[in-house]
Amino acid sequence: MMLTDIAPSLPEYFADEILLHPEKRKFPKFDLVRLLGTVFAPTKGCRVCILIDFDEPAEHIKDFAFVKEDGFPVQKNAYKHFYQGLKNGALDALNMSGGEMFAFRCSHGSNLDLRDDVWDTTGNHLSLDHDIYPNYDLILCISTFSATAPLTAKCKEYGFRGATLHGLNDIILNSGLAVDYHEVSGDAERLRRALTNADSIEIDFALEDGRVLTAWLGLDGQEAQKSHGLCTGTKPDIANLPAGEVYFVPNDARGQFPMKYEDGTLGVLEVKNRCIIHSTLISGNQSTIDAHNARLTDDPMTGTLGELGFGTQVLPVSGADIQDEKVLGTCHLATGRDDHLGGDILPSMFKKHENSTHDDILFAPHKTPNFNISQVRMNRGNQRQVLIENFRPARYLMDALAADR
Numbered sequence: 201m202m203l204t205d206i207a208p209s210l211p212e213y214f215a216d217e218i219l220l221h222p223e224k225r226k227f228p229k230f231d232l233v234r235l236l237g238t239v240f241a242p243t244k245g246c247r248v249c250i251l252i253d254f255d256e257p258a259e260h261i262k263d264f265a266f267v268k269e270d271g272f273p274v275q276k277n278a279y280k281h282f283y284q285g286l287k288n289g290a291l292d293a294l295n296m297s298g299g300e301m302f303a304f305r306c307s308h309g310s311n312l313d314l315r316d317d318v319w320d321t322t323g324n325h326l327s328l329d330h331d332i333y334p335n336y337d338l339i340l341c342i343s344t345f346s347a348t349a350p351l352t353a354k355c356k357e358y359g360f361r362g363a364t365l366h367g368l369n370d371i372i373l374n375s376g377l378a379v380d381y382h383e384v385s386g387d388a389e390r391l392r393r394a395l396t397n398a399d400s401i402e403i404d405f406a407l408e409d410g411r412v413l414t415a416w417l418g419l420d421g422q423e424a425q426k427s428h429g430l431c432t433g434t435k436p437d438i439a440n441l442p443a444g445e446v447y448f449v450p451n452d453a454r455g456q457f458p459m460k461y462e463d464g465t466l467g468v469l470e471v472k473n474r475c476i477i478h479s480t481l482i483s484g485n486q487s488t489i490d491a492h493n494a495r496l497t498d499d500p501m502t503g504t505l506g507e508l509g510f511g512t513q514v515l516p517v518s519g520a521d522i523q524d525e526k527v528l529g530t531c532h533l534a535t536g537r538d539d540h541l542g543g544d545i546l547p548s549m550f551k552k553h554e555n556s557t558h559d560d561i562l563f564a565p566h567k568t569p570n571f572n573i574s575q576v577r578m579n580r581g582n583q584r585q586v587l588i589e590n591f592r593p594a595r596y597l598m599d600a601l602a603a604d605r
Contacts, residue, residue, distance in 0.1 A: 209605045213514045223516040227378040232285040233293045238381045241432045244295040246337040252278050253306040253343040261303035262323040277368045278342035311349035311558035333358035348440050349540035355436040363439040367520035376442025376523040384444050385428035388512045392446045394600035396424035398580045405458050406574040417508050418452030444513035444526035449543040453505045458571050461488050476503030499551040506538030506545050517566045529591045530564040565591050
């Protein structure tokens with residue numbers, strides 16, 4: 201049975217074939233005016249700037265030297281599609297001003313607080329706190345690592361709106377940033393309502409050796425939140441683009457789940473009282489496991505689970521988690537700081553500043569082919585619903601997406 205048979209009013213990109221092969225979904229051409237006009241309405245009178253990052257920002261940003269240098273694909277996309285796009289008509293079309301580009305020092309960690317130093321394209325050394333945050337209404341941060349957490353704190357202090365678009369590549373530009381964010385927001389809200397006030401979530405992971413690991417996340421009936429891409433009005437806020445996610449801040453967790461490390465090593469993580477306490481090798485390098493266990497011992501806050509998220513969009517794999525975690529049928533956990541999500545894990549609670557990151561652990565077929573999410577279940581009062589089976593949305597989620605169309 202086709203999934204659209206149970207929900208005939210769903211858009212065609214929720215069809216069975218597209219869910220199995222999201223790369224076959226057709227997207228409109230990327231349009232900067234449409235994206236910014238939708239995400240940030242109103243834009244009239246807003247002054248906008250772009251932030252990018254380098255290890256040596258003063259060297260690479262002066263006279264846009266990086267454009268002629270090897271590497272820097274994210275920064276070059278920022279220059280070509282955003283900086284030049286603004287200067288070549290988007291500013292006028294949106295009734296905005298500014299459009300300047302600045303460079304800060306790369307944080308080398310997801311959601312680490314940013315250094316205050318920043319440079320303009322003539323080589324002047326400036327301050328984010330004194331020269332950038334107070335003087336712009338919209339700030340677009342297109343960087344190597346996510347800056348959502350620090351900019352969320354800064355926007356509340358200085359009153360600006362903005363978006364973080366780390367890891368920007370061509371696939372993201374032509375899919376996750378080409379969509380209609382009114383539709384993305386609507387679908388995120390439908391799934392948020394379907395999941396909100398959950399008491400707990402259970403995730404079953406089927407390993408290649410036949411074992412099934414189960415992680416239990418306690419949510420205590422909290423209101424589900426959404427990353428839906430719209431940052432409208434005038435209230436200070438930061439959108440994370442591409443968007444399309446429903447998430448919770450767990451207040452408890454236990455059980456086990458698998459982890460694929462950057463070098464391909466696979467481990468089983470043991471969780472108690474919301475914290476990862478130990479990793480055990482499945483395959484790969486024991487030294488990778490030993491290094492993780494040493495980090496957990498030295499700074500236990502690095503193992504605290506700060507987020508549980510579910511994707512809500514049908515998007516192709518981009519190779520960057522910023523988009524791939526938004527794909528319907530995937531879910532992710534995150535360790536570390538969660539203050540930008542309304543949680544209680546603050547940077548000051550870590551032993552070392554460089555440990556105060558927010559690191560997503562994505563479970564998706566392309567990312568973790570060595571194990572399967574055989575089932576995800578939600579418990580809410582007397583209600584028990586299957587949400588995901590074998591990395592595909594179950595009927596409950598598809599029915600929720602079809603509601604109120």
